[in-house]
Amino acid sequence: MGSHGSLSKVTLNKENASKLWKLIQLTGDELIGRLPNHPNHPKGRNPYAHVALEVKTHFKMTYKDIPDDRFDEVVEYLEFLKRNPN
DSSP: OOOSSSGGGOOOHHHHHHHHHHEEEEEEEETTTEEEEEEETTTOHHHHHHHHHHHHHHHHHHHHSBBGHHHHHHHHOOOOOHHHHO
């Protein structure tokens, strides 16, 4: 059977990276007009940049570098962001 330890070093395959990017975009769509005003963004906040940055901050890597075995965890986090715009 072998160890699953090496799986965590494998970044998202192209299919999962593509799926995740689509989910990031959909999450951004849901946050349009829902992010609180921020003094650094007088013309409004970009929800897509916000979601990508939140994922990068939370997982300490860009979405493309997240291991395949954490895909579901990222999906759950995106759901959290939809429920908790900040």
